[in-house]
Each structure stands twice: as C-alpha cells, then as structure tokens.
Amino acid sequence: MSEGERFTLAEARDLAVKALVTAGTAEGNALSVATALVAAEADGQKGHGLSRLASYAGQVRTGKVKGAAEPQIERLSASAIRVDAGAGFAFPALDCARDALVSMARSQMIAVAAVYNSHHFGQGGYHVERLAEQGLVGLMLGNSPQAIAPWGGTQGLFGTNPIAMAAPRREAPPLVIDLSLAKVARGKVMAAAKTGQEIPEGWALDAEGRPTRDPEAALAGTMIPMGEAKGAALAMLVEILSATLVGANHGFEASSFFTAEGPPPGVGQLLLAFDPTPLSGGGFADRLEILVNALQSQPGARLPGTRRLTAREVAERDGLLVPAAIVAEIKALLR
Amino acid sequence: MSEGERFTLAEARDLAVKALVTAGTAEGNALSVATALVAAEADGQKGHGLSRLASYAGQVRTGKVKGAAEPQIERLSASAIRVDAGAGFAFPALDCARDALVSMARSQMIAVAAVYNSHHFGQGGYHVERLAEQGLVGLMLGNSPQAIAPWGGTQGLFGTNPIAMAAPRREAPPLVIDLSLAKVARGKVMAAAKTGQEIPEGWALDAEGRPTRDPEAALAGTMIPMGEAKGAALAMLVEILSATLVGANHGFEASSFFTAEGPPPGVGQLLLAFDPTPLSGGGFADRLEILVNALQSQPGARLPGTRRLTAREVAERDGLLVPAAIVAEIKALLR
Incomplete structure (x- = not known):
C-alpha cells in the first residue's frame, strides 16, 4: 500500500487553491x-492542514461558508478595528x-482587531507569527464550537479556545507559543x-459529566480542559474576550467547523499587536534573548515551537508527504 | 486560645495604613x-491580604521597597503608556x-499600560474589577519571582504569573476570572x-526536577504548573508579555516578595482595557448575560468569583476576623 504522494509546498498550495476554486471560492480567498x-x-499541524480541505470545500458548496465573502473593516479608532468576516473563511x-494591525501598532504601540462572523482559523501561531515577522508581538485568542463544559457542569459551553503569541527574535525565527485549552485535541477522540479504540482516562467526560474511555461517549460529551478547574475558567476568559467582546457566537451557539450543513458558525477572534521596542x-x-x-x-x-520549526525545514527541503486518503479526497474535489 | 480579633473593614484599613506609615511609607501610598x-x-484571598503587612513594612524599612516612590507615567500614544513604579509598591x-486607562480606552476602544520596576500586585482580580466598574473589560498579566520551570527543566524561570480578567455586567457585580498558573499556591507548601506535613503528589518538583512530597525539597525546587507542559508554555507566554515586553525583570532575575533583603524585585505587569460596547x-x-x-x-x-463575592458580603456585614498571630504582627508594627 502506498503511504502517500509527495508534493512541493507550491504544488500542494496550487492543488488546494484549485480544489477551493472548483467548489466556488473566490480566487483570492482560495489562495x-x-x-x-x-x-x-x-509545520506538522496536520489537524489544521490539508485534511480540512474536503470539509472546507463542502461548506462552500452548501453556502455555509461564503466563498466570495469580502472582509469588511470598520475603523473604531487609530488603534482599534472591527472586521466582519462575512461568513466567509477566517x-x-x-x-x-x-x-491593518501592523501600521496601527507601529504608530500607536498597541492595536486590536475584533473579528466576527468568522470560521475556523487553523493554527493560531500562523497569524501571530506573521505579526512577529513585522517586528511586533502578536497575541491571538479565538473561540470554536462547544467542546469544554464549565467546571462541574455537563454540557459544552466553550470552544477549545486557543491562545497564541509570537515574539520577534534578533537572529532567529519568531518565538511562537500556541496552545489550545483542551487537554488533548478532539481530533484524537475522533x-x-x-x-x-478506547481513549485514556482524563481526556473527556460523557454527556452526564462522568469520566469516560469510550470515544463515542466522549464525542457526545465534553473535552476535559488542561488544568481542570483552572483551565475551565481560562476557557471562559478566552470565550468572553474572543466571542462576547467581539460580537461573535459563543461556542455553544456555533455550528460545526466540519459538517456542510447548518448556518455559518459565526465564531470570533481577538487579535492584538504590540510594538515591543517602545x-x-x-x-x-x-x-528576550536573555530569557x-x-x-x-x-x-x-x-x-x-522547536518541533514545528524542524518539521517546516524538512517540508521546505523534501516537500510534503500527503497520505493517500487525503490525496484521493483532494483529487475528487478537482472533478 | 482566642481565634483572633474582629475589625470593620475601615478599622482594618486604618490599622494597615498606620503600620505602613510607621515603617516609612508615604501616606497616599499606604492608603x-x-x-x-x-x-x-x-474576598477570602488571605495570601494577598493582611498576612503581607509585616513583610511589606519590613521591605520599606530596608529600602527594598521605596515607601515614598511616586509612579511616573510616560505617554507613548493615545492608547499606550509606560508606568515606572519606581521600586515602590505596585x-x-x-x-x-x-x-489613565479608563479615559484612553473610552476614546480609543483599547488601551495598554506597561508597568515596570514594580512589586507584588496582590489579587489580579482587584485591578481588573476596578476597570470593569467603569464599564470596561480589563485584562491583566503579571510576573512574579521564579516558581515554575520550563517543561523538562529543573530551575524556576517563570513566576506563578497570574492572568485576570473582569467584565462589566448589566445588573450584577463584574464577572472576575483570576487564576495563577501554578497548580497550587506556593503559600500552601510554605x-x-x-x-x-507532607504535600500531595503533583504540586511540586525538587531541585533535580523529580516529583516530591517533601515541602522543604519543594521550596528548593519548583511548582508544577496547571496543565503541565501546556501550563509551562502559558507561563512563558505571560512572562514575555508582562516582563520582557514591559522592560521588567524576569522571574528568575527577581528577588523575593517576602524577605526584606536584596535589591527590589523589579517585576512587571501588563494591564489592558477594552471598551466592550463599540x-x-x-x-x-x-x-454576556446569555453566556x-x-x-x-x-x-x-x-x-x-462566586465564593469571593460571598466572602465579601460577609466581611462587609460582620467585619474581618483577623487571626491572633496576624493581629500581633500588626500591633508590633505600630510600636
């Protein structure tokens, strides 16, 4: 059995663009x-990689994601904007x-973007790393469809709600710290x-809030947050800053990032940029070098981030080995 | 044996002011x-309460804390300030x-204060709750003397690095979420x-990075972060935002918040205010009410925050029952 097919990064990107455009995505959005x-x-973050493409394309086809959405920026001040993602891709x-943040942060030392009507944003690290490449410290919080219950509760209210930060370094790629608040990704349960197979104790709770090792019961229940009670409080903090504060749907109000049915998830992201020198x-x-x-x-x-940078170097040199099942999914999208 | 002495909140405050002024603190700073x-x-947060008074007064006496420091504000933009705490109290x-943040955030929708040359800031919730009382969402990150090692390491680099957020509510006190990143407070080990007594497994590591139940070995070692590896990464994120970014000492460079000897700790705090309506x-x-x-x-x-608000109501009605040992410490400070 073939283990997959090898593509250069440019080839993989071109294929993904074609698949998204074929589904009805505008060229610029697809890119x-x-x-x-x-x-x-x-970067080795396969849960946010090409495995998403078929699901993304399916959502464009049903209109759950507006493939031609044009993000609208509303300027609130010299350091604050709202961004309406228009039920398109994040x-x-x-x-x-x-x-917008780069120029605002350079003149105001801090800037914020409140993004709403949005969708799955992939690796948080990707977005803040781009800010750090411009010499800024980036901080991003985002919510996602319900996965984590309030501590002591049984129903998911909050997403896995990642926190990501990147800081520019003197003679090295940006330092990126990127973590989701579930103890393990729901993808592992799926x-x-x-x-x-059974899942280890400590990953998830069933729909009655009891620890479970049955993956089906876990998918009907909730994911245990990192740091238990403290982590559940932190998930609420991120939910308020990335959804309530930006005017987006909360985790328990958002539709799935995976299925093509239903209304757009309409989640939110809060993106901050700081100019670290002043x-x-x-x-x-x-x-930072001392630390x-x-x-x-x-x-x-x-x-x-060390493992991520190593994976990236290998991918830049040798290309990506894409599993045969994913290659088949992508090729099916091109028909 | 008497369990302590009861004081109204006003009496307790007056006593604390007198103790701090007697040690050489300027009246306004003492208040x-x-x-x-x-x-x-x-609020029932006794680790940040009157038990700190004797140690604070001792630090003023030796000059480790400058009792007469006047904080200096440097205005960087319409939405950003630096605050030099002048090696005084935080x-x-x-x-x-x-x-400063309240007026900046009302006009710019976001504002940041980078506080350096600072000291122990007590409950993070206290500061952000004051912002929420003004209708703003407050977010605060702060560092503290070394307590948490990088994951896999043995020596404390980062503080317990609290994260606190408060949001104004329509007809209720602000919602406050306040957590430190150590699994348990070092005070419990002390x-x-x-x-x-032995401490439970999972609280701390010894100086060789091994789990320990011996409190002395734990005090010579490091505290285990909430959420283990993810928590250690989060502690670094807070360290960078609250110390490196504001130009303060890192946890491993900061002197103790407790002892009267040594140079000022010189830690940092990052305080953000958001205007949630726009x-x-x-x-x-x-x-927020829906959530x-x-x-x-x-x-x-x-x-x-429910437990905290309940404790506060009781204290406002019945006053504070201060343990006899703390009362004796305070009275000794007044001589």
Missing part, C-alpha cells in the same frame, strides 16, 4: 486559505486584520472512534 | 496598599495606570513546611 493550510501541514479576514523602553530584543538563553541552558528544557 | 490588602482579606502604580457592535452587555445564564442553567456549574 489565502490554501497558504495557511499548507503552512500548517508543513483566513482572508485575518489577513486583512493583520495588515480518530479513536474511527478505529474503535513598550519595553528599548530593551525587548536583548531581554531564551536561560531556558536553553537547562538540560531537558525545550523552547516552544 | 493604596492598605485598601488592596483589606479588599483581598475581605498598588499606587496600578492605581495611576488604571485611571504552610506545610511550617507544620512539618468593540462588540453594541451587543456586549446582553450577550452567564447558559452557565448557571447547568446544575453543578458555578460562575467564577
């Missing part, structure tokens, strides 16, 4: 989405938001359900 | 600190920062060390 999916695939809206009194770049060096001087400690 | 400590005591600097397109207040109601409709789920 934005494809670029982010291929970057996730290259990536074009976040591209617009980041472009994979176990497909193969009929905010730190000039010392940021040197001081990184202190971490790296400890045997056994690893800088966050 | 700022005393107000925050008594608020923490009333509370007067944060009072200044919050006052208490166990005093009484010679950022949400007008729906914030209604939408809160969804949470409260789940049996067993409790809104964050």
Whole structure:
C-alpha cells in the first residue's frame, strides 16, 4: 500500500487553491486559505492542514461558508478595528486584520482587531507569527464550537479556545507559543472512534459529566480542559474576550467547523499587536534573548515551537508527504 | 486560645495604613496598599491580604521597597503608556495606570499600560474589577519571582504569573476570572513546611526536577504548573508579555516578595482595557448575560468569583476576623 504522494509546498498550495476554486471560492480567498493550510501541514499541524480541505470545500458548496465573502473593516479608532468576516473563511479576514494591525501598532504601540462572523482559523501561531515577522508581538485568542463544559457542569459551553503569541527574535525565527485549552485535541477522540479504540482516562467526560474511555461517549460529551478547574475558567476568559467582546457566537451557539450543513458558525477572534521596542523602553530584543538563553541552558528544557520549526525545514527541503486518503479526497474535489 | 480579633473593614484599613506609615511609607501610598490588602482579606484571598503587612513594612524599612516612590507615567500614544513604579509598591502604580486607562480606552476602544520596576500586585482580580466598574473589560498579566520551570527543566524561570480578567455586567457585580498558573499556591507548601506535613503528589518538583512530597525539597525546587507542559508554555507566554515586553525583570532575575533583603524585585505587569460596547457592535452587555445564564442553567456549574463575592458580603456585614498571630504582627508594627 502506498503511504502517500509527495508534493512541493507550491504544488500542494496550487492543488488546494484549485480544489477551493472548483467548489466556488473566490480566487483570492482560495489562495489565502490554501497558504495557511499548507503552512500548517508543513509545520506538522496536520489537524489544521490539508485534511480540512474536503470539509472546507463542502461548506462552500452548501453556502455555509461564503466563498466570495469580502472582509469588511470598520475603523473604531487609530488603534482599534472591527472586521466582519462575512461568513466567509477566517483566513482572508485575518489577513486583512493583520495588515491593518501592523501600521496601527507601529504608530500607536498597541492595536486590536475584533473579528466576527468568522470560521475556523487553523493554527493560531500562523497569524501571530506573521505579526512577529513585522517586528511586533502578536497575541491571538479565538473561540470554536462547544467542546469544554464549565467546571462541574455537563454540557459544552466553550470552544477549545486557543491562545497564541509570537515574539520577534534578533537572529532567529519568531518565538511562537500556541496552545489550545483542551487537554488533548478532539481530533484524537475522533480518530479513536474511527478505529474503535478506547481513549485514556482524563481526556473527556460523557454527556452526564462522568469520566469516560469510550470515544463515542466522549464525542457526545465534553473535552476535559488542561488544568481542570483552572483551565475551565481560562476557557471562559478566552470565550468572553474572543466571542462576547467581539460580537461573535459563543461556542455553544456555533455550528460545526466540519459538517456542510447548518448556518455559518459565526465564531470570533481577538487579535492584538504590540510594538515591543517602545513598550519595553528599548530593551525587548536583548531581554528576550536573555530569557531564551536561560531556558536553553537547562538540560531537558525545550523552547516552544522547536518541533514545528524542524518539521517546516524538512517540508521546505523534501516537500510534503500527503497520505493517500487525503490525496484521493483532494483529487475528487478537482472533478 | 482566642481565634483572633474582629475589625470593620475601615478599622482594618486604618490599622494597615498606620503600620505602613510607621515603617516609612508615604501616606497616599499606604492608603493604596492598605485598601488592596483589606479588599483581598475581605474576598477570602488571605495570601494577598493582611498576612503581607509585616513583610511589606519590613521591605520599606530596608529600602527594598521605596515607601515614598511616586509612579511616573510616560505617554507613548493615545492608547499606550509606560508606568515606572519606581521600586515602590505596585498598588499606587496600578492605581495611576488604571485611571489613565479608563479615559484612553473610552476614546480609543483599547488601551495598554506597561508597568515596570514594580512589586507584588496582590489579587489580579482587584485591578481588573476596578476597570470593569467603569464599564470596561480589563485584562491583566503579571510576573512574579521564579516558581515554575520550563517543561523538562529543573530551575524556576517563570513566576506563578497570574492572568485576570473582569467584565462589566448589566445588573450584577463584574464577572472576575483570576487564576495563577501554578497548580497550587506556593503559600500552601510554605504552610506545610511550617507544620512539618507532607504535600500531595503533583504540586511540586525538587531541585533535580523529580516529583516530591517533601515541602522543604519543594521550596528548593519548583511548582508544577496547571496543565503541565501546556501550563509551562502559558507561563512563558505571560512572562514575555508582562516582563520582557514591559522592560521588567524576569522571574528568575527577581528577588523575593517576602524577605526584606536584596535589591527590589523589579517585576512587571501588563494591564489592558477594552471598551466592550463599540468593540462588540453594541451587543456586549446582553450577550454576556446569555453566556452567564447558559452557565448557571447547568446544575453543578458555578460562575467564577462566586465564593469571593460571598466572602465579601460577609466581611462587609460582620467585619474581618483577623487571626491572633496576624493581629500581633500588626500591633508590633505600630510600636
């Protein structure tokens, strides 16, 4: 059995663009989405990579995602914008938001974009890393369809609600810290359900709020947050900042990111950019290296993002090995 | 044996002011600190309450804390300030920062204060709750002396690095979410060390990075973060935003908040204020109630901050019962 097919990053992106355009996505939006999916695939974040393409295309076909949406920016002040993603993909809206944030943050030292009417944003790290490449510190919070219950409760209210931050480094790629608040990704439970395997204790609760090792019961229930009670509180904090504050649907109000049916999920993202040189009194770049060096001087400690950068280097050199099942899905989209 | 002495909140504040002034603190600074400590005591957050007073006074006496420091504000833009706490207490600097943030956020929708050269800020919730009382959403990140190691490492680099957020509610006190990133407070390990008791597995690592139940070994080692590896990454994220970004000392560079010896800790805080009405397109207040109601409709789920508000009501009605040992400490400070 073939393990898959190898593509250069450019080839993979072109294929993804074609698949999205064939489904009815506007060319520019398709390029934005494809670029982010291929970057996730290259970084080894396969849950946010090409495996999403068939589901994305299906959502464009039914109109759950508006393939031709044009993000609309409303300027609230010299340092604040709202971005209406127009029930389209999140990536074009976040591209617009980041472009605006860069110039606002350079003149105001801080800037915020409140993105609503939005969709799955993939790797949070992707968006903040783009800001860090412009010399800014980026911080992003986003919500997603319900996955985590309030502590002591039984029903999912909050998404897995990732937090991502990137900081520019003097002579190295940006430092990126990117974490979702579920102890493990729901995708791992879905994979176990497909193969009929039990999941470890501590991953999920059933619909009555009891710990479960049955993946089907877990999918009908909720994911346990990292850090248990504290993590559930943190998920609510992110929900308020990335959904309530921006005027987006909460996790429990949002439709699935996967299925093609139903109304648009309409979730939200809060994206912040800081200009670190003036905010730190000039010392940021040197001081960050001191912190990184202190971490790296400890045997056994690893800088966050190291594995991702290694995967990226390999992908840039050798291309992507895309599993045969995903290649088949993509080729089916081109017909 | 007497269990303690009862004081009204006003009496407790006056006593704390006198103790701090006697040690050499300027009157206005003493009032700022005393107000925050008594608020923490009333909220049942005793680790940030009157138990700190003797240590604070001792630090003023040796000059580790400058009792007469006047916080200096540097205005970077219409939405960004730096605040030099002047190696004084954090509370007067944060009072200044919050006052400035309120007017900036009302005109710019977002504002940031980068506070450096600072000290222990007590309950993060206290500061953001004041912003929420002005109709703003407040977010605060702060660092503290080293307590948490990078994941896989053995030496503390990061503080316990609290994250606090408060949001204004329509007809209820602000919703406050306030969590430190250590699984449990180091104060609990100190208490166990005093009484010679073992601590539960999972709280701390010894100086070689091994799990320990010996409180002395734990104090020589590091605290385990909530959420293990993800929590350690989150602690680094908060360290970068609240120390590197504001130009403050990192956790591993900061002296103790407890002892009177050594240089000032010089830690940092990042305080953000958002104007939720324009950022949400007008729906914030209604939408937050929808989220809160969804949470409260789940049996067993409790809104964050409930216990704190209950303790506060009791303290406002019945006053504070201050343990005899703390009363003795305070009285000794007045001589």
